[in-house]
Amino acid sequence: MPLPPIDHADATPDVRAVYDDIMATRNVPDVNNFWKMLAHHPATLARTWDSLKEVMAPGALDPLVKEMIFVAVSVTNGCQYCIRSHEAAARKAGMTDAQFGELLAVVGMANETNRLVHGYQVELDERLK
Amino acid sequence: MPLPPIDHADATPDVRAVYDDIMATRNVPDVNNFWKMLAHHPATLARTWDSLKEVMAPGALDPLVKEMIFVAVSVTNGCQYCIRSHEAAARKAGMTDAQFGELLAVVGMANETNRLVHGYQVELDERLK
Amino acid sequence: MPLPPIDHADATPDVRAVYDDIMATRNVPDVNNFWKMLAHHPATLARTWDSLKEVMAPGALDPLVKEMIFVAVSVTNGCQYCIRSHEAAARKAGMTDAQFGELLAVVGMANETNRLVHGYQVELDERLK
Amino acid sequence: MPLPPIDHADATPDVRAVYDDIMATRNVPDVNNFWKMLAHHPATLARTWDSLKEVMAPGALDPLVKEMIFVAVSVTNGCQYCIRSHEAAARKAGMTDAQFGELLAVVGMANETNRLVHGYQVELDERLK
Amino acid sequence: MPLPPIDHADATPDVRAVYDDIMATRNVPDVNNFWKMLAHHPATLARTWDSLKEVMAPGALDPLVKEMIFVAVSVTNGCQYCIRSHEAAARKAGMTDAQFGELLAVVGMANETNRLVHGYQVELDERLK
Amino acid sequence: MPLPPIDHADATPDVRAVYDDIMATRNVPDVNNFWKMLAHHPATLARTWDSLKEVMAPGALDPLVKEMIFVAVSVTNGCQYCIRSHEAAARKAGMTDAQFGELLAVVGMANETNRLVHGYQVELDERLK
Numbered sequence: 001m002p003l004p005p006i007d008h009a010d011a012t013p014d015v016r017a018v019y020d021d022i023m024a025t026r027n028v029p030d031v032n033n034f035w036k037m038l039a040h041h042p043a044t045l046a047r048t049w050d051s052l053k054e055v056m057a058p059g060a061l062d063p064l065v066k067e068m069i070f071v072a073v074s075v076t077n078g079c080q081y082c083i084r085s086h087e088a089a090a091r092k093a094g095m096t097d098a099q100f101g102e103l104l105a106v107v108g109m110a111n112e113t114n115r116l117v118h119g120y121q122v123e124l125d126e127r128l129k
Numbered sequence: 130m131p132l133p134p135i136d137h138a139d140a141t142p143d144v145r146a147v148y149d150d151i152m153a154t155r156n157v158p159d160v161n162n163f164w165k166m167l168a169h170h171p172a173t174l175a176r177t178w179d180s181l182k183e184v185m186a187p188g189a190l191d192p193l194v195k196e197m198i199f200v201a202v203s204v205t206n207g208c209q210y211c212i213r214s215h216e217a218a219a220r221k222a223g224m225t226d227a228q229f230g231e232l233l234a235v236v237g238m239a240n241e242t243n244r245l246v247h248g249y250q251v252e253l254d255e256r257l258k
Numbered sequence: 259m260p261l262p263p264i265d266h267a268d269a270t271p272d273v274r275a276v277y278d279d280i281m282a283t284r285n286v287p288d289v290n291n292f293w294k295m296l297a298h299h300p301a302t303l304a305r306t307w308d309s310l311k312e313v314m315a316p317g318a319l320d321p322l323v324k325e326m327i328f329v330a331v332s333v334t335n336g337c338q339y340c341i342r343s344h345e346a347a348a349r350k351a352g353m354t355d356a357q358f359g360e361l362l363a364v365v366g367m368a369n370e371t372n373r374l375v376h377g378y379q380v381e382l383d384e385r386l387k
Numbered sequence: 388m389p390l391p392p393i394d395h396a397d398a399t400p401d402v403r404a405v406y407d408d409i410m411a412t413r414n415v416p417d418v419n420n421f422w423k424m425l426a427h428h429p430a431t432l433a434r435t436w437d438s439l440k441e442v443m444a445p446g447a448l449d450p451l452v453k454e455m456i457f458v459a460v461s462v463t464n465g466c467q468y469c470i471r472s473h474e475a476a477a478r479k480a481g482m483t484d485a486q487f488g489e490l491l492a493v494v495g496m497a498n499e500t501n502r503l504v505h506g507y508q509v510e511l512d513e514r515l516k
Numbered sequence: 517m518p519l520p521p522i523d524h525a526d527a528t529p530d531v532r533a534v535y536d537d538i539m540a541t542r543n544v545p546d547v548n549n550f551w552k553m554l555a556h557h558p559a560t561l562a563r564t565w566d567s568l569k570e571v572m573a574p575g576a577l578d579p580l581v582k583e584m585i586f587v588a589v590s591v592t593n594g595c596q597y598c599i600r601s602h603e604a605a606a607r608k609a610g611m612t613d614a615q616f617g618e619l620l621a622v623v624g625m626a627n628e629t630n631r632l633v634h635g636y637q638v639e640l641d642e643r644l645k
Numbered sequence: 646m647p648l649p650p651i652d653h654a655d656a657t658p659d660v661r662a663v664y665d666d667i668m669a670t671r672n673v674p675d676v677n678n679f680w681k682m683l684a685h686h687p688a689t690l691a692r693t694w695d696s697l698k699e700v701m702a703p704g705a706l707d708p709l710v711k712e713m714i715f716v717a718v719s720v721t722n723g724c725q726y727c728i729r730s731h732e733a734a735a736r737k738a739g740m741t742d743a744q745f746g747e748l749l750a751v752v753g754m755a756n757e758t759n760r761l762v763h764g765y766q767v768e769l770d771e772r773l774k
Contacts, residue, residue, distance in 0.1 A: 002249070002250040002342070003249065003355075005252070032254050032257075033251050033252055033253070033254050034242070034245075034246060034249075034251050037245075037249035037250075037251045038245060038249065040249070040355060040358075040359060041355075041356075041358075041359025041360070041362070041363065043359075043363070043570065044245070044359060044362065044363045044366075047363075047567055047570060047571075048241075048242065048245065048366075051238060051563055051567065052238060052242070054559065054563060055231075055234045055235055055237075055238045055563075056235070056238075059227070059231050060225060060227035060228045060230075060231050061197075061228055061231045061232065061235075065194055065197070066231070066235050068190075068194070068198060069197065069198060069201045069232060069235045069236060069239070070235055070238075070239045071506075072198045072201045072202055072205075073201055073202070073205050073235075073236055073239035073240055073243065074239060074243055075502050075505045075506040076201075076202050076205045076206065076502060077205065077240070077243045077336060078336055078501075078505045078722060078723055078724060079243040079246055079247065079336060080253075080505070080508065081246045081251050081252075081253060081257075082239070082242065082243050082246055083505060083506065083508065084253065084257045084508065084647070085254075085257055086239075088257060096189060097648075097685060097686075098188070098189035098686075099189045099190055100685075100686075101189075101685060101686025101688075101689060102184075102188050102189050102190045102195070102686070103190065103198060103506075104502070104503060104506040104507065104686070104689065105184045105686065105688070105689045105692075106184055106185070106190075106195050106198045106199055106202075107198060107202055107502050107506060108184075108499040108500070108502050108503045108506070108689075108693075109180060109181060109184045109185075109199075109499065110198070110199045110202035110203060110211070110215075111202060111206070111498045111499050111501070111502045112177075112495040112496065112498055112499035113163070113177065113181070113211065113495070114202065114203055114206045114208040114211050114465075114498070115462050115463060115491070115494050115495050115498045116163075116166075116167060116173070116177065116491060116495045117163060117208055117210045117211055118208065118462045118463075118465045118467070118470060119458075119462040119470065119490075119491040119494060119495070120131070120132065120163075120166035120167065120169070120491065121131040121166075121467065121470065121471065122162050122163050122166045122210050123134070123162055123210075124162070124209075124210060124213065125161050125162050125214075128161075128210075128213045128214055128217060131471070132484075169484060169487075169488060170484075170485075170487075170488025170489070170491070170492065172488075172492070172699065173488060173491065173492045173495075176492075176696055176699060176700075177495075180692055180696065183688065183692060184692075200377075204373050204376045204377040205373060205376075206465060207372075207376045207465055207593060207594055207595060208465060209376070209379065212376060212377065212379065213379065213518070226519075226556060226557075227557075229556075229557075230556060230557025230559075230560060231557070232377075233373070233374060233377040233378065233557070233560070234557065234559070234560045234563075236373050236377060237370040237371070237373050237374050237377070237560075237564075238370065240369045240370055240372070240373045241366040241367065241369050241370035242366070243336075243369070244333050244334060244362070244365050244366050244369045245362060245366050247333045247334075247336045247338070247341060248329075248333040248341065248361075248362035248365060248366070249362065250338065250341065250342065260636070260637040260729070261636065261742075263639070290641050290644075291638050291639055291640070291641050292629070292632075292633060292636075292638050295632075295636035295637075295638045296632060296636065298636070298742060298745075298746060299742075299743075299745075299746025299747070299749070299750065301441065301746075301750070302632070302746060302749070302750045302753075305438055305441060305442075305750075306628075306629065306632065306753075309434055309438065309625060310625060310629070312430065312434060313434075313618075313621045313622055313624075313625045314622070314625075317614070317618050318612060318614035318615045318617070318618050319584075319615055319618045319619065319622075323581055323584070324618070324622050326577075326581070326585065327584065327585060327588045327619060327622045327623060327626070328622055328625075328626045330585045330588045330589055330592075331588055331589070331592050331622075331623055331626035331627055331630065332626060332630055334588075334589050334592045334593065335592065335627065335630045335723065336723055337630040337633055337634065337723060338640075339633045339638050339639075339640060339644075340626070340629065340630050340633055342640065342644045343641075343644060344626075346644060354576060356575070356576035357576045357577055359576070360571075360575050360576050360577045360582070361577065361585060363571045364571055364572070364577075364582050364585045364586055364589075365585060365589055367567060367568060367571045367572075367586075368585070368586045368589035368590060368598070368602075369589055369593070370564075371550070371564065371568070371598065372589065372590055372593045372595040372598050374550075374553075374554060374560070374564065375550060375595055375597045375598055376595065378518070378519065378550075378553035378554065378556070379518040379553075380549050380550050380553045380597050381521070381549055381597075382549070382596075382597060382600065383548050383549050383601075386548075386597075386600045386601055386604060389600070389765070389766040390613075390765065392768070419770050419773075420767050420768055420769070420770050421758075421761075421762060421765075421767050424765035424766075424767045425761065425765065427613060427616075427617060427765070428613075428614075428616075428617030428618070428620070428621065430617075430621070431617060431620065431621045431624075431761070434621075435624075435757075435758065435761065438754060439754060439758070442747075442750045442751055442754045443751070443754075446743070446747050447741060447743035447744040447746070447747050448713075448744055448747045448748065448751075452710055452713070453747070453751050455706075455710070455714065456713065456714060456717045456748060456751045456752060456755070457751055457754075457755045459714045459717045459718055459721075460717055460718070460721050460751075460752055460755035460756055460759065461755060461759055463717075463718050463721045463722065464594060464721065464756065464759045465594055466594060466759040466762055466763065467769075468762045468767050468768075468769060468773075469755070469758065469759050469762055471769065471773045472770075472773060473755075475773060483705060485704070485705035486705045486706055488705070489700075489704050489705050489706045489711070490706065490714060492700045493700055493701070493706075493711050493714045493715055493718075494714060494718055496696060496697060496700045496701075496715075497714070497715045497718035497719060497727070497731075498718055498722070499693075500679070500693065500697070500727065501718065501719055501722045501724040501727050503679075503682075503683065503689070503693065504679060504724055504726045504727055505724065507647070507648065507679075507682035507683065507685070508647040508682075509678050509679050509682045509726050510650070510678055510726075511678070511725075511726060511729065512677050512678050512730075515677075515726075515729045515730055515733060587764075591760050591763045591764040592760060594759075594763045596763070596766065599763060599764065599766065600766065619764075620760070620761060620764040620765065623760050623764060624757040624758070624760050624761050624764070625757065627756045627757055627759070627760045628753040628754065628756050628757035629753070630723075630756070631720050631721060631749070631752050631753050631756045632749060632753045634720045634721075634723045634725070634728060635716075635720040635728065635748075635749040635752060635753070636749065637725065637728060637729065
C-alpha cells in the first residue's frame with residue numbers, strides 16, 4: 001500500500017534532472033530508493049538533494065567524519081534504512097571495521113550518559129554556563 | 130528536591146578514588162556535576178567512568194571525532210547538559226566554529242532525512258540487503 | 259514468540275463488545291491487528307478505544323487534520339505500523355498526494371530545526387517568555 | 388506566554404470535580420501544575436485522570452514498580468517535570484536511594500544496548516521469532 | 517559559554533540579507549534568536565531559511581495546519597523553544613484554545629499508541645501491506 | 646551487507662571467553678545474535694557484558710523488575726530486537742500476561758503524559774523544586 005518508487009524511465013523531466021545530478025555527483029549508475037520515493041513530491045526531492053549535496057560536501061569536516069555523524073544520528077533514531085545506506089557511504093569513504101566499532105561504542109555510551117544526566121537531573125556546572 | 134552533588138570532601142573513599150582518577154586523567158582541578166551526581170550510586174560512578182575512559186580514549190578514531198559524535202547524539206536526544214559539556218570537550222580537542230557549524234548541519238539533515246525515510250516507508254535497495 | 263492476535267470468534271464477550279463498537283463506529287467488517295493485540299489486556303483495549311474514539315472525533319479540528327497530526331507523530335517516532343494505518347485513515351478522510359507530500363516536508367523540517375535549536379542552545383526570546 | 392495554571396478557585400465545576408477526585412484519591416491538599424494546565428481542555432483533563440487512575444492503581448504490579456516504570460520512560464524521553472514528579476511519587480511509595488540508583492543504571496544500559504542493536508543491525512534469533 | 521546571538525547591527529552583509537528577507541516575509545521588526553544563532557554558520561542560516569520559507573508557505577495545506585504539525589513534532593521531541601515559537605505562530609495563524617487542546621490530545625494519544633504497537637509487536641494487517 | 650554474526654567456533658579466544666561466561670552465567674547453550682554481533686568489536690563485547698552482568702544482577706531491585714524496566718525503555722525507543730529478547734527474559738523471570746499488560750499500559754500512559762507536559766509547558770511546582 002505504500003507508494004511505489006519512481007524509476008528514471010517513469011520520472012518527469014524535473015525529477016529526472018535531479019536523478020541525473022545525483023548520479024553524476026556520486027558517480028553511480030542509479031539512484032537509491034530514497035530518492036525514488038521523494039520523487040512523489042518533486043519540491044521535496046529537489047530541496048533535499050540540494051541541501052544534502054551542500055551539507056555533505058567536503059569542508060571543515062571531511063566526508064568520512066560527516067558520514068559517521070550521520071550514522072550516529074540514524075542509530076540513535078533507529079532508522080534502519082538510514083543506518084545501512086550511510087554505513088555503506090562511510091565504508092566507501094574509508095571507514096574501517098575498527099572505526100565503525102568505536103563509532104558505535106561512542107553512540108552507545110552517549111545514549112547511556114544522556115539518560116543518566118536526565119535521571120539524576122544534573123545541574124549545569126558554573127564553568128559551563 | 131533532586132539529590133545534591135557530592136563534593137570531593139564529602140565523598141566516601143571509593144568515590145574519591147574515582148574522582149581522583151578523573152582529575153588526573155583529564156588534568157582538571159575538580160570533577161563535573163555529572164560525576165558528583167553519579168556518586169549517589171558508587172557502582173554506577175565507577176562503571177560509567179571506566180567505560181567512558183575506555184570508549185573516549187584515542188584509538189581508530191581521534192578524540193575530536195569522538196567528542197563530535199557525542200555531541201551529535203546529545204543534540205538528537207536534546208540533552209542540554211550533555212551538549213554543553215561535550216561541546217566544551219570538543220572545543221578543547223580543537224573543534225573550530227566552522228567544524229561545529231558543519232557538525233550541526235549534518236545532525237540537522239540526518240534528523241530530517243531519517244523522518245523522510247520513515248514517512249515514505251522506503252524499502253531497502255537490493256544492493257543494501 | 260509474540261502473542262497471537264485474538265480474532266472476534268475467539269474473544270471474550272467484553273472484548274467482542276469493543277470490537278463490535280469499533281466496527282460499527284468505523285463501518286468496517288473487522289478490526290485491525292492493533293485491537294486484536296490489545297485484547298490480551300481487555301482494560302487497555304477498552305480504555306484505548308474509548309480514548310481514541312473521543313480524541314479523533316470531529317471537533318475544533320476536522321478528522322483529516324487529526325489523522326495528519328497522528329502521522330506526524332508516528333513518523334517522528336518511527337512507528338511503521340502506525341504510519342501505515344494512519345496514512346490509510348488520512349487518505350480515507352481525503353488526504354491527497356500533494357497534502358501527504360507537504361505533511362512529510364513539514365515533519366522533516368521540524369525534526370531538523372528542533373535539533374538546530376538544541377545544538378545552538380537557543381535562548382527563549384523575550385517576547386516568547 | 389504559555390497559558391497560566393488554573394487554580395481550584397478559578398475552575399469551572401467540571402474541572403473542580405476532577406481536582407476534588409485527584410485530591411481525595413491521593414490524599415493531597417492541592418493538585419499539581421500538570422492538572423492545572425490540562426484544565427485548559429477539560430475533556431483532556433477528565434480523560435487523562437481517569438486513565439492514570441486506572442493504569443497506576445495496584446494490580447498485577449504494585450504502585451512502586453509502576454512509578455519506577457514511569458520514571459524509566461520519562462528519563463528516556465528527557466521530560467524533566469515528569470521525572471521529578473514521578474521520582475517523588477516513587478519515593479512516597481517506598482523507593483530507596485539504592486533502588487533509584489539501580490533503576491537509572493538499568494535505564495542507562497537499556498538506552499545504550501538499544502543503540503548497539505540498531506547500529507549492528509542485529510537479526511532476530513530463531514528462538515525469538 | 518554558548519555562542520551569543522548575532523544582532524542585525526553586527527551581522528555580515530550575507531547574514532543581514534537573510535535577516536532582511538525574514539523580516540520582510542513575516543512582516544516583523546526583528547528576527548528570533550533562532551536565526552541569530554544560525555548566523556554563526558551563514559550557509560546553514562541561508563539554507564534553513566530558504567527551506568522553511570518554501571515548506572511553510574501556503575500550498576495544499578494551509579499555514580495553520582502546517583504550524584500545528586510543526587508543534588506536534590516539537591512536542592514529541594520535547595523542544596521547548598520550538599514548541600513556544602510555533603505555538604505562537606499557530607495562534608497568529610488563527611489557532612484557538614480549543615484547537616490547541618485537541619492538537620495536544622492527538623499528540624498525546626499518538627505517542628501512547630505508538631508504544632502500544634511497539635510493545636505488543638503488532639504485525640501489519642494484510643490490507644495495509 | 647550487514648556484518649555476519651560470529652559463532653563460537655569462529656571466535657577468537659578473548660571473544661570465546663566472553664561467550665563462555667555468558668553461557669555459564671545464564672545457563673544457556675549458546676549466546677544470542679546480539680553478542681555475536683558485538684564480537685566484531687571485542688572491547689565493546691567485553692565491556693557491555695561486564696556492565697550488563699553487573700547492572701542486571703539481583704540487588705535492591707529484583708531481576709523481574711529490572712527486565713520490565715528494560716522492556717519499558719526498549720518499547721519507548723522502538724527497538725524490536727530488544728523488546729523481544731527482554732520480554733523473553735522477563736517471562737523467564739516470572740512475568741505473567743497480566744503483568745506484561747500493566748507494564749505496557751504504564752509505558753503508554755507515560756509516553757502520553759510526557760508529551761502533554763511538553764505541550765502545555767508545565768512549570769515545576771514549588772514542592773518539586
